Amino acid sequence: MLNARLYMAQRLSAMIMIPLVFGHLAVMIYAIQGGLTTAEILGRTKGSVTWFLFYGTFVAAVSVHAAIGVRVIIHETFSLKGKWLEATTWLIGALLLIMGARAVLEVTFA
Protein backbone atom coordinates (compact mmCIF):
# COMPACT_ATOMS: atom_id res chain seq x y z
CA MET A 1 0.00 0.00 0.00
CA LEU A 2 2.90 2.30 -0.64
CA ASN A 3 3.08 4.02 -3.98
CA ALA A 4 6.13 5.93 -5.17
CA ARG A 5 4.91 9.24 -3.71
CA LEU A 6 4.30 7.88 -0.22
CA TYR A 7 7.63 6.07 -0.37
CA MET A 8 9.43 9.28 -1.30
CA ALA A 9 7.58 11.23 1.39
CA GLN A 10 8.70 8.70 3.96
CA ARG A 11 12.31 8.65 2.80
CA LEU A 12 12.58 12.44 2.51
CA SER A 13 11.00 13.00 5.93
CA ALA A 14 13.56 10.55 7.35
CA MET A 15 16.37 12.54 5.75
CA ILE A 16 15.03 15.71 7.37
CA MET A 17 14.76 13.98 10.75
CA ILE A 18 18.33 12.62 10.84
CA PRO A 19 20.23 15.91 11.37
CA LEU A 20 17.49 17.22 13.67
CA VAL A 21 17.74 14.13 15.91
CA PHE A 22 21.49 14.60 16.17
CA GLY A 23 20.99 18.30 16.85
CA HIS A 24 18.49 17.47 19.59
CA LEU A 25 20.86 14.95 21.21
CA ALA A 26 23.77 17.37 21.05
CA VAL A 27 21.73 20.12 22.68
CA MET A 28 20.53 17.74 25.40
CA ILE A 29 24.06 16.68 26.26
CA TYR A 30 25.23 20.28 26.21
CA ALA A 31 22.35 21.42 28.42
CA ILE A 32 22.97 18.70 31.00
CA GLN A 33 26.73 19.23 31.13
CA GLY A 34 26.31 22.94 31.49
CA GLY A 35 23.93 22.26 34.39
CA LEU A 36 21.07 24.29 32.94
CA THR A 37 17.80 24.26 34.86
CA THR A 38 14.40 23.87 33.23
CA ALA A 39 13.74 27.54 33.73
CA GLU A 40 17.02 28.47 32.07
CA ILE A 41 16.31 26.20 29.11
CA LEU A 42 12.83 27.60 28.68
CA GLY A 43 14.26 31.05 28.99
CA ARG A 44 16.32 30.37 25.90
CA THR A 45 13.68 28.55 23.86
CA LYS A 46 10.69 30.76 24.57
CA GLY A 47 10.28 33.41 21.94
CA SER A 48 13.04 31.88 19.82
CA VAL A 49 12.16 31.61 16.14
CA THR A 50 15.16 29.31 15.62
CA TRP A 51 14.00 26.74 18.18
CA PHE A 52 10.43 27.02 16.89
CA LEU A 53 11.62 26.20 13.38
CA PHE A 54 13.98 23.48 14.63
CA TYR A 55 11.36 21.53 16.60
CA GLY A 56 8.50 22.56 14.32
CA THR A 57 10.26 21.01 11.33
CA PHE A 58 11.04 17.92 13.38
CA VAL A 59 7.40 17.48 14.41
CA ALA A 60 6.18 17.96 10.84
CA ALA A 61 8.69 15.39 9.51
CA VAL A 62 7.81 12.91 12.27
CA SER A 63 4.10 13.24 11.53
CA VAL A 64 4.61 12.43 7.84
CA HIS A 65 7.15 9.68 8.48
CA ALA A 66 5.31 7.87 11.25
CA ALA A 67 1.87 8.13 9.63
CA ILE A 68 3.18 6.36 6.51
CA GLY A 69 5.06 3.75 8.55
CA VAL A 70 2.04 2.94 10.69
CA ARG A 71 -0.11 2.85 7.54
CA VAL A 72 2.01 -0.02 6.22
CA ILE A 73 1.75 -1.93 9.50
CA ILE A 74 -2.02 -1.43 9.67
CA HIS A 75 -2.50 -2.57 6.09
CA GLU A 76 -0.30 -5.63 6.43
CA THR A 77 -1.64 -6.63 9.86
CA PHE A 78 -5.35 -5.86 9.55
CA SER A 79 -5.76 -5.80 5.74
CA LEU A 80 -7.33 -2.35 6.00
CA LYS A 81 -7.36 -0.68 2.58
CA GLY A 82 -9.10 1.90 0.40
CA LYS A 83 -10.57 5.02 1.97
CA TRP A 84 -10.41 3.64 5.51
CA LEU A 85 -6.68 3.20 5.16
CA GLU A 86 -6.36 6.73 3.74
CA ALA A 87 -8.45 8.14 6.58
CA THR A 88 -6.40 6.28 9.21
CA THR A 89 -3.15 7.53 7.69
CA TRP A 90 -4.34 11.12 7.78
CA LEU A 91 -5.72 10.74 11.28
CA ILE A 92 -2.43 9.42 12.65
CA GLY A 93 -0.53 12.20 10.87
CA ALA A 94 -2.91 14.85 12.20
CA LEU A 95 -2.79 13.49 15.77
CA LEU A 96 1.01 13.48 15.80
CA LEU A 97 1.09 16.95 14.32
CA ILE A 98 -1.34 18.36 16.88
CA MET A 99 0.41 16.72 19.84
CA GLY A 100 3.82 17.77 18.57
CA ALA A 101 2.68 21.29 17.76
CA ARG A 102 1.30 21.69 21.28
CA ALA A 103 4.64 20.70 22.75
CA VAL A 104 6.60 22.96 20.42
CA LEU A 105 4.32 25.92 21.14
CA GLU A 106 4.56 25.29 24.85
CA VAL A 107 8.35 25.41 24.74
CA THR A 108 8.90 28.19 22.22
CA PHE A 109 5.92 30.50 22.53
CA ALA A 110 6.69 33.44 24.76
Add this chain to the structure above:
Amino acid sequence: MTEARANMMISVWRGMGSTGKFETFEVPAQDNQTVLDVVTWIQQAADPSLSYRYACRVGMCGSCAMMVNGQPRWTCRTHVKRVLRDNQIEIAPLRNLPVIKDLATDMDPFFDKWVKAGGVHRASRSRDMPIQEVKPDTAQRQAADNGIECINCAVCYAACDTVSSNRDYLGPAALQRAWTLFNDEKVVDKQAVLDAVSGSGGCHNCHTQGSCTKFCPNDLDPLGSIAGLKRETAKSFFRRGSKQC
Protein backbone atom coordinates in the same frame (compact mmCIF):
# COMPACT_ATOMS: atom_id res chain seq x y z
CA MET B 1 22.43 -49.25 -8.99
CA THR B 2 19.93 -48.03 -6.44
CA GLU B 3 19.68 -49.93 -3.24
CA ALA B 4 16.40 -50.12 -1.30
CA ARG B 5 16.51 -48.75 2.25
CA ALA B 6 14.08 -48.29 5.12
CA ASN B 7 10.81 -46.58 4.29
CA MET B 8 10.44 -42.82 4.82
CA MET B 9 7.36 -41.22 6.34
CA ILE B 10 6.06 -38.54 3.96
CA SER B 11 3.27 -36.17 5.02
CA VAL B 12 1.45 -34.78 2.03
CA TRP B 13 -1.20 -32.06 2.03
CA ARG B 14 -4.52 -33.35 0.71
CA GLY B 15 -7.55 -31.22 0.06
CA MET B 16 -9.47 -28.89 -2.20
CA GLY B 17 -9.31 -25.12 -1.93
CA SER B 18 -8.75 -23.81 1.57
CA THR B 19 -9.64 -26.99 3.43
CA GLY B 20 -7.54 -30.09 3.83
CA LYS B 21 -5.13 -31.99 6.05
CA PHE B 22 -1.86 -33.86 5.92
CA GLU B 23 -1.90 -37.54 5.01
CA THR B 24 1.13 -39.71 5.71
CA PHE B 25 2.54 -42.21 3.23
CA GLU B 26 5.31 -44.75 3.67
CA VAL B 27 7.67 -44.40 0.75
CA PRO B 28 10.67 -46.65 0.03
CA ALA B 29 13.93 -44.74 0.25
CA GLN B 30 16.39 -44.90 -2.64
CA ASP B 31 19.96 -43.75 -2.89
CA ASN B 32 19.16 -41.19 -5.51
CA GLN B 33 15.79 -39.62 -5.16
CA THR B 34 14.32 -36.16 -5.48
CA VAL B 35 11.29 -34.84 -3.61
CA LEU B 36 9.43 -34.94 -6.94
CA ASP B 37 10.33 -38.63 -7.28
CA VAL B 38 8.79 -39.22 -3.88
CA VAL B 39 5.55 -37.44 -4.83
CA THR B 40 5.46 -39.35 -8.11
CA TRP B 41 5.97 -42.65 -6.28
CA ILE B 42 3.00 -41.87 -4.01
CA GLN B 43 0.81 -41.00 -6.98
CA GLN B 44 1.81 -44.09 -8.95
CA ALA B 45 2.07 -46.69 -6.19
CA ALA B 46 -0.08 -45.53 -3.28
CA ASP B 47 -2.80 -43.10 -4.30
CA PRO B 48 -3.45 -42.24 -7.97
CA SER B 49 -5.82 -39.44 -6.95
CA LEU B 50 -2.96 -37.30 -5.66
CA SER B 51 -2.74 -34.09 -7.70
CA TYR B 52 0.51 -32.26 -8.31
CA ARG B 53 2.24 -30.49 -11.17
CA TYR B 54 5.51 -30.93 -13.00
CA ALA B 55 6.82 -31.07 -16.55
CA CYS B 56 10.54 -31.01 -17.28
CA ARG B 57 12.02 -32.71 -14.18
CA VAL B 58 15.31 -30.91 -14.81
CA GLY B 59 14.76 -27.46 -13.30
CA MET B 60 13.73 -25.62 -16.42
CA CYS B 61 9.95 -25.34 -16.58
CA GLY B 62 9.30 -23.97 -13.09
CA SER B 63 6.12 -25.96 -12.51
CA CYS B 64 7.08 -28.33 -9.68
CA ALA B 65 7.60 -25.94 -6.77
CA MET B 66 6.11 -26.95 -3.41
CA MET B 67 6.64 -26.26 0.28
CA VAL B 68 9.06 -28.86 1.61
CA ASN B 69 9.29 -28.85 5.42
CA GLY B 70 7.76 -25.38 5.32
CA GLN B 71 10.22 -23.94 2.80
CA PRO B 72 9.57 -23.29 -0.88
CA ARG B 73 11.68 -25.45 -3.20
CA TRP B 74 11.83 -26.74 -6.75
CA THR B 75 11.07 -30.37 -6.00
CA CYS B 76 12.61 -31.88 -9.14
CA ARG B 77 16.03 -30.56 -8.14
CA THR B 78 15.74 -31.05 -4.40
CA HIS B 79 17.43 -34.20 -3.28
CA VAL B 80 15.65 -36.10 -0.53
CA LYS B 81 18.92 -36.33 1.44
CA ARG B 82 18.95 -32.56 1.83
CA VAL B 83 15.51 -32.32 3.38
CA LEU B 84 14.95 -35.61 5.23
CA ARG B 85 14.65 -34.98 9.01
CA ASP B 86 14.13 -37.94 11.37
CA ASN B 87 13.22 -39.97 8.31
CA GLN B 88 10.30 -37.61 7.59
CA ILE B 89 9.41 -34.95 5.05
CA GLU B 90 6.38 -32.67 4.96
CA ILE B 91 5.20 -31.63 1.51
CA ALA B 92 2.57 -28.94 1.00
CA PRO B 93 1.32 -26.74 -1.85
CA LEU B 94 3.21 -23.54 -2.58
CA ARG B 95 2.50 -20.74 -0.10
CA ASN B 96 0.76 -17.48 -1.06
CA LEU B 97 -1.25 -19.07 -3.89
CA PRO B 98 -4.75 -20.55 -3.84
CA VAL B 99 -4.80 -24.33 -3.77
CA ILE B 100 -6.66 -26.12 -6.54
CA LYS B 101 -6.21 -29.61 -5.16
CA ASP B 102 -3.59 -31.33 -3.02
CA LEU B 103 -0.18 -30.03 -4.15
CA ALA B 104 -1.38 -28.15 -7.24
CA THR B 105 -1.82 -24.40 -6.78
CA ASP B 106 -3.56 -21.91 -9.01
CA MET B 107 -0.69 -19.85 -10.44
CA ASP B 108 -2.98 -17.24 -12.05
CA PRO B 109 -2.45 -14.51 -9.42
CA PHE B 110 1.31 -14.91 -9.87
CA PHE B 111 1.15 -14.54 -13.65
CA ASP B 112 -1.52 -11.82 -13.53
CA LYS B 113 0.87 -9.73 -11.47
CA TRP B 114 3.61 -10.46 -13.96
CA VAL B 115 1.42 -8.76 -16.58
CA LYS B 116 0.43 -5.97 -14.18
CA ALA B 117 4.10 -5.18 -13.57
CA GLY B 118 4.44 -4.53 -17.30
CA GLY B 119 6.14 -7.84 -18.02
CA VAL B 120 4.83 -8.19 -21.57
CA HIS B 121 7.13 -7.43 -24.46
CA ARG B 122 6.47 -4.17 -26.25
CA ALA B 123 8.24 -4.18 -29.56
CA SER B 124 10.08 -1.01 -30.46
CA ARG B 125 10.84 -2.03 -34.05
CA SER B 126 8.80 -3.55 -36.82
CA ARG B 127 9.76 -6.76 -38.62
CA ASP B 128 10.95 -4.71 -41.62
CA MET B 129 13.53 -2.83 -39.62
CA PRO B 130 17.01 -4.24 -39.12
CA ILE B 131 17.57 -6.34 -36.02
CA GLN B 132 18.86 -4.21 -33.18
CA GLU B 133 22.41 -4.92 -32.18
CA VAL B 134 22.76 -5.64 -28.47
CA LYS B 135 26.25 -5.59 -27.02
CA PRO B 136 26.55 -8.30 -24.40
CA ASP B 137 29.21 -6.64 -22.26
CA THR B 138 27.62 -3.33 -21.28
CA ALA B 139 26.77 -2.89 -17.58
CA GLN B 140 23.14 -2.37 -18.44
CA ARG B 141 22.91 -5.55 -20.50
CA GLN B 142 24.56 -7.49 -17.68
CA ALA B 143 21.99 -6.15 -15.22
CA ALA B 144 19.27 -7.39 -17.57
CA ASP B 145 21.02 -10.74 -18.06
CA ASN B 146 21.10 -11.31 -14.30
CA GLY B 147 17.34 -11.61 -14.24
CA ILE B 148 16.46 -13.40 -17.45
CA GLU B 149 17.17 -16.92 -16.23
CA CYS B 150 13.98 -16.79 -14.16
CA ILE B 151 11.93 -19.94 -14.71
CA ASN B 152 8.70 -18.52 -13.21
CA CYS B 153 8.64 -21.13 -10.50
CA ALA B 154 7.09 -18.76 -7.91
CA VAL B 155 9.45 -20.01 -5.18
CA CYS B 156 10.37 -16.40 -4.39
CA TYR B 157 6.70 -15.44 -4.43
CA ALA B 158 5.99 -18.17 -1.87
CA ALA B 159 8.94 -17.07 0.26
CA CYS B 160 7.87 -13.42 0.39
CA ASP B 161 6.14 -12.29 3.59
CA THR B 162 5.05 -9.05 1.96
CA VAL B 163 3.08 -11.06 -0.61
CA SER B 164 1.37 -12.87 2.32
CA SER B 165 0.32 -9.71 4.07
CA ASN B 166 -0.29 -7.36 1.14
CA ARG B 167 -2.47 -9.06 -1.45
CA ASP B 168 -1.81 -6.44 -4.13
CA TYR B 169 1.98 -6.60 -3.90
CA LEU B 170 3.37 -7.59 -7.29
CA GLY B 171 6.02 -9.80 -5.75
CA PRO B 172 9.71 -10.41 -6.42
CA ALA B 173 9.57 -12.27 -9.74
CA ALA B 174 7.32 -9.81 -11.55
CA LEU B 175 9.37 -6.88 -10.26
CA GLN B 176 12.59 -8.53 -11.30
CA ARG B 177 11.12 -8.93 -14.77
CA ALA B 178 10.37 -5.20 -14.81
CA TRP B 179 14.00 -4.52 -13.87
CA THR B 180 15.28 -6.62 -16.78
CA LEU B 181 12.99 -4.66 -19.11
CA PHE B 182 14.25 -1.39 -17.68
CA ASN B 183 17.79 -2.47 -18.50
CA ASP B 184 16.93 -3.89 -21.90
CA GLU B 185 17.97 -1.42 -24.58
CA LYS B 186 15.27 -2.78 -26.88
CA VAL B 187 12.67 -1.31 -24.52
CA VAL B 188 12.25 2.33 -25.44
CA ASP B 189 9.72 3.67 -22.94
CA LYS B 190 11.57 3.29 -19.64
CA GLN B 191 9.19 5.59 -17.84
CA ALA B 192 6.31 3.20 -18.61
CA VAL B 193 8.29 0.40 -16.94
CA LEU B 194 8.85 2.55 -13.84
CA ASP B 195 5.22 3.70 -13.74
CA ALA B 196 3.98 0.11 -13.83
CA VAL B 197 5.92 -0.67 -10.63
CA SER B 198 5.15 2.58 -8.78
CA GLY B 199 1.50 1.97 -7.87
CA SER B 200 0.09 0.88 -4.53
CA GLY B 201 1.23 -2.74 -5.03
CA GLY B 202 4.57 -1.78 -6.54
CA CYS B 203 8.25 -2.17 -5.70
CA HIS B 204 8.09 0.35 -2.83
CA ASN B 205 6.26 -2.16 -0.65
CA CYS B 206 9.24 -4.52 -0.49
CA HIS B 207 10.69 -4.77 3.03
CA THR B 208 14.15 -5.67 1.74
CA GLN B 209 14.51 -8.77 3.90
CA GLY B 210 15.65 -10.87 0.99
CA SER B 211 13.78 -14.17 1.37
CA CYS B 212 13.27 -14.07 -2.41
CA THR B 213 17.00 -14.00 -3.11
CA LYS B 214 17.71 -16.58 -0.40
CA PHE B 215 15.26 -19.11 -1.81
CA CYS B 216 15.52 -18.55 -5.58
CA PRO B 217 16.68 -21.95 -6.85
CA ASN B 218 18.40 -20.33 -9.82
CA ASP B 219 20.52 -18.06 -7.62
CA LEU B 220 18.86 -14.96 -9.02
CA ASP B 221 18.62 -11.77 -6.99
CA PRO B 222 15.11 -10.29 -7.08
CA LEU B 223 15.98 -8.24 -3.99
CA GLY B 224 18.77 -6.50 -5.93
CA SER B 225 16.44 -5.90 -8.87
CA ILE B 226 13.85 -4.33 -6.60
CA ALA B 227 16.52 -2.12 -5.04
CA GLY B 228 17.38 -1.01 -8.58
CA LEU B 229 13.76 -0.19 -9.31
CA LYS B 230 13.47 1.81 -6.09
CA ARG B 231 16.58 3.78 -7.03
CA GLU B 232 15.37 4.53 -10.54
CA THR B 233 11.84 5.45 -9.47
CA ALA B 234 13.32 7.84 -6.89
CA LYS B 235 15.44 9.46 -9.61
CA SER B 236 12.44 9.74 -11.89
CA PHE B 237 10.46 11.30 -9.00
CA PHE B 238 13.00 14.14 -8.82
CA ARG B 239 13.26 14.44 -12.61
CA ARG B 240 9.52 14.85 -12.91
CA GLY B 241 9.43 17.26 -9.98
CA SER B 242 12.08 19.45 -11.58
CA LYS B 243 10.22 19.41 -14.91
CA GLN B 244 7.05 20.62 -13.26
CA CYS B 245 8.84 23.56 -11.56
